[in-house]
Amino acid sequence: MNDMTSIAAQAMASENGKPFKLSRRGFLGSSLGALVLGVTLPAGRVRAQAAAASVAPGSRIAAFLEIRADSIVLFRSAFIEGGQGIFTAMAQIVGEELDVDPVNFVVEGAPPGPDYLLTGGARFTGGSMSVRMSYDTMRKLGASARQMLLQAAATRLGVPVAELTTEPGRAVHAASGRTVPYGEIADAAAELPIPANVVLRDRADFRWIGKPVARLDARDKSTGKAKYAIDLKVDGMLYAAVQHSPRLGGEPGALQNEAAVRGMPGFHSIHRLPGAVAVVANSWWRARMAVEALQVSWTEAAPGTAHTMPADFSTEAHMATLKAKTGDGVAFEAEGDAAGALAGAHRVVEATYDAPHLAHGQLEPPSALARWNDDGTLELWIPNQAPEMFQADAAKLAGIAPDKVIIHSPMLGGFFGRHFLYQTANPYPQAILLSKAVGRPVKLIWSREEEFLRDALRPTAAVRFRAGLDASGTPVALSAVAIGEGPTGRWFGRQPDKVDSSAVEGIAGKVYAIPNRRVGQIHVDDPAIIGFWRSVGHSMNDFFYETFFDEMADAGGQDPYELRHRLLANSPRHRTLLEAVAELSGGWRRGPFTAEDGTRRARGVAMASPFGSEVATIAEVSLEKGETVVHDVWVAIDPGSIVNPAIIGAQVNSAVALGLSSALFEEVVYVDGMPQARNYDGYQILTPDRMPRVHVRIVESGAPMGGIGEPGLPGVPPAVANAVSVLAGQRVRGLPLSKLNLKGVDG
Amino acid sequence: MELSINGTKHQVDIEPDTPLLWVLRDELGMTGTKYGCGLAQCGACTVLIDGQATRSCVTPIESVEGAEIMTIEAVAEDPVGQKVVEAWVSNQVPQCGYCQSGQVLAATALLKQSPQPTDEDIAGAMVNLCRCGTYNAIAAAVRDAAQA
Numbered sequence: 001m002n003d004m005t006s007i008a009a010q011a012m013a014s015e016n017g018k019p020f021k022l023s024r025r026g027f028l029g030s031s032l033g034a035l036v037l038g039v040t041l042p043a044g045r046v047r048a049q050a051a052a053a054s055v056a057p058g059s060r061i062a063a064f065l066e067i068r069a070d071s072i073v074l075f076r077s078a079f080i081e082g083g084q085g086i087f088t089a090m091a092q093i094v095g096e097e098l099d100v101d102p103v104n105f106v107v108e109g110a111p112p113g114p115d116y117l118l119t120g121g122a123r124f125t126g127g128s129m130s131v132r133m134s135y136d137t138m139r140k141l142g143a144s145a146r147q148m149l150l151q152a153a154a155t156r157l158g159v160p161v162a163e164l165t166t167e168p169g170r171a172v173h174a175a176s177g178r179t180v181p182y183g184e185i186a187d188a189a190a191e192l193p194i195p196a197n198v199v200l201r202d203r204a205d206f207r208w209i210g211k212p213v214a215r216l217d218a219r220d221k222s223t224g225k226a227k228y229a230i231d232l233k234v235d236g237m238l239y240a241a242v243q244h245s246p247r248l249g250g251e252p253g254a255l256q257n258e259a260a261v262r263g264m265p266g267f268h269s270i271h272r273l274p275g276a277v278a279v280v281a282n283s284w285w286r287a288r289m290a291v292e293a294l295q296v297s298w299t300e301a302a303p304g305t306a307h308t309m310p311a312d313f314s315t316e317a318h319m320a321t322l323k324a325k326t327g328d329g330v331a332f333e334a335e336g337d338a339a340g341a342l343a344g345a346h347r348v349v350e351a352t353y354d355a356p357h358l359a360h361g362q363l364e365p366p367s368a369l370a371r372w373n374d375d376g377t378l379e380l381w382i383p384n385q386a387p388e389m390f391q392a393d394a395a396k397l398a399g400i401a402p403d404k405v406i407i408h409s410p411m412l413g414g415f416f417g418r419h420f421l422y423q424t425a426n427p428y429p430q431a432i433l434l435s436k437a438v439g440r441p442v443k444l445i446w447s448r449e450e451e452f453l454r455d456a457l458r459p460t461a462a463v464r465f466r467a468g469l470d471a472s473g474t475p476v477a478l479s480a481v482a483i484g485e486g487p488t489g490r491w492f493g494r495q496p497d498k499v500d501s502s503a504v505e506g507i508a509g510k511v512y513a514i515p516n517r518r519v520g521q522i523h524v525d526d527p528a529i530i531g532f533w534r535s536v537g538h539s540m541n542d543f544f545y546e547t548f549f550d551e552m553a554d555a556g557g558q559d560p561y562e563l564r565h566r567l568l569a570n571s572p573r574h575r576t577l578l579e580a581v582a583e584l585s586g587g588w589r590r591g592p593f594t595a596e597d598g599t600r601r602a603r604g605v606a607m608a609s610p611f612g613s614e615v616a617t618i619a620e621v622s623l624e625k626g627e628t629v630v631h632d633v634w635v636a637i638d639p640g641s642i643v644n645p646a647i648i649g650a651q652v653n654s655a656v657a658l659g660l661s662s663a664l665f666e667e668v669v670y671v672d673g674m675p676q677a678r679n680y681d682g683y684q685i686l687t688p689d690r691m692p693r694v695h696v697r698i699v700e701s702g703a704p705m706g707g708i709g710e711p712g713l714p715g716v717p718p719a720v721a722n723a724v725s726v727l728a729g730q731r732v733r734g735l736p737l738s739k740l741n742l743k744g745v746d747g
Numbered sequence: 748m749e750l751s752i753n754g755t756k757h758q759v760d761i762e763p764d765t766p767l768l769w770v771l772r773d774e775l776g777m778t779g780t781k782y783g784c785g786l787a788q789c790g791a792c793t794v795l796i797d798g799q800a801t802r803s804c805v806t807p808i809e810s811v812e813g814a815e816i817m818t819i820e821a822v823a824e825d826p827v828g829q830k831v832v833e834a835w836v837s838n839q840v841p842q843c844g845y846c847q848s849g850q851v852l853a854a855t856a857l858l859k860q861s862p863q864p865t866d867e868d869i870a871g872a873m874v875n876l877c878r879c880g881t882y883n884a885i886a887a888a889v890r891d892a893a894q895a
Contacts (some may be wrong), residue, residue, distance in 0.1 A: 082843055223819060224818070228845060231778035233776070265762055285773065646839060653883060679785075679788060685878060687876065691883060
């Protein structure tokens, strides 16, 4: 699969066999708006097909690098940029070894292909995996290309390669004072074999890795020049808008006012799609006006249809169902004898926690631009975080081979897990059908209201905790039973006798030395379409666990920070991190205390171990007219080792914002099978006035590299909730906090 | 209908109640102005109408005939806009970047009216949503732009 070169070969015959030096055709802006193809792998079809089965991802320089005559490096990233700074990180990592300043990189998302399967033999921008999974491979790629350039320079200058070195962007012969810009030897270097072994640069000599290198996209994004999928246009394109069945599974029946809609301005055609109607028009606004004017009778789903939305579904009733489940579920993590230790405990603490469904709410509404080409290929410009998976799915739908589907992966206007393959939550199947039907390219945009109707939600869950304390108030046993469904099982297949780790991560995998532990899960199908939401299971599970931790501490008469510190006595990495965040915040104090402005405040602390990184978080909170006000959030993060401290700081700020938004406001509510909010007026997200100051300390412990995009989030809801509990004098066991009645407890 | 956008007159032949946002994006190809919500909730579609930050997704074109419209495409040619852009770059404000056209123009409008804004002025003017949570960087960049 993923052989895109059948098309490329025709346009690129003269480039065959060159290990790097891609054609500039099709790169970046030139692929848009014109009929040229955006995929230009260098090899011919036959050769590439043979190679596809055996290619080691990340080894073929040609798939990634082109060095232009002016020594600018064009780089194809296996990972999609959606704000997390991955394009800049790739330029830093490759540039460090290639010896090119990252500022001289131009980066775009790579097409599907075997070269880019850098996340464990697959390709997926998510799970905070991009840098940590590709770091070594991308360094080697840059070093190999540099070695080839050195060899080409040696030939050019007629000197032994050992006498040459490089400085950014050029080879240098120190003895004669001669230099050769990379751009002048790139062609010759491309003819050379890729070296089998290369020496990587010593960490002490890094110029760009580990430094706060400026983002490559900051200026374009500050001047409106960055292009997202929703902005793209090709010749002859029409626009489409849809109206979905109010409940998933319903199909369009009668259209009452079709004739009137056909007479609307710019109208081209009406289409019945699976679960939706569409209008195609000569502008998106006209398409939207027309499709929303359509009066559609929706049929009920046929019995047995998977994932239909029940007419009586309510999130409130579903939560009651989850909380009513009894039993210990399937064990996921067990150590010691939790049941026995609970039975013999001096005191038992019990509580049930819950968290709601969440929407992604990324600011770019989903869109898809589809074009069927005369050569039988289908070309798609679509927001996505897994090009090969989208390609395979699109091919199936289109009834053509995957190598006939060309995928372009533009910059994403917000990521957060929204752009995975969620079937009913992706607009491209509709765009493919519409483009086929009208025989022209079609750009489909979902209105914000349609997006709120069809987004894949963060699952909801309830968790029952029981903890056993000894006579000194120290926890000796902990049992947790998570009830709900995880997104990984939904989309990658679930084994009934096994626990989906995405349902329990953040309850399992905790670092505290509690000798007797059991984490179990009871699976209950989530009636909603669920998906990955920044930090996935951790987004709620660390809230559950870390707030229950404070309940245990309170019940045992322990300070929650001191108890954490004590239970990390044998875990120096985590203890160091906890101490780091306390120090960053000026020393631990729980409160309540009176701040300089007279408000009554408290602090909460939480820890999390998400996506290979470790995080400790403290939040300072007051209550104002019953509303939670978060003043400061301190985050100490240990990702092992780092690439860009400035981007880490930005990502932690961003994760704090999203985590706080979920803690304060966010909740998708369904009544009678319908979401109550269809836009931001009904689904509040964090506004600037609610943004706290954020203080970040990066701790590089030297542990294996962890993720960055998501780990800052999970500690925020529990740190805030723990502080609120101190001020309110009552435990917080559910989110969002806006549901709590805290009036009358203001400071 | 004639619209004056970034100092250039454009003739558009379209329903007069069409939101300015969609005329900019689909008729005139100026896609720097973004669609986010369509309800004046998020501010991604912010443009300047006679210097005032305005949400173009709910602004019918008939209401801006004769007015001077400035979009993000012209921001670098505006002396205040240029300062704002430089502050945005030096503060490394954007993450996904989708809301930033609107944020930059909201800041430009603020600084045109209040060249030395207080923190309260900034909080009052910079109300657009950012799902990446770049709010602290935005406030810092506005303060920097005011000093530039």
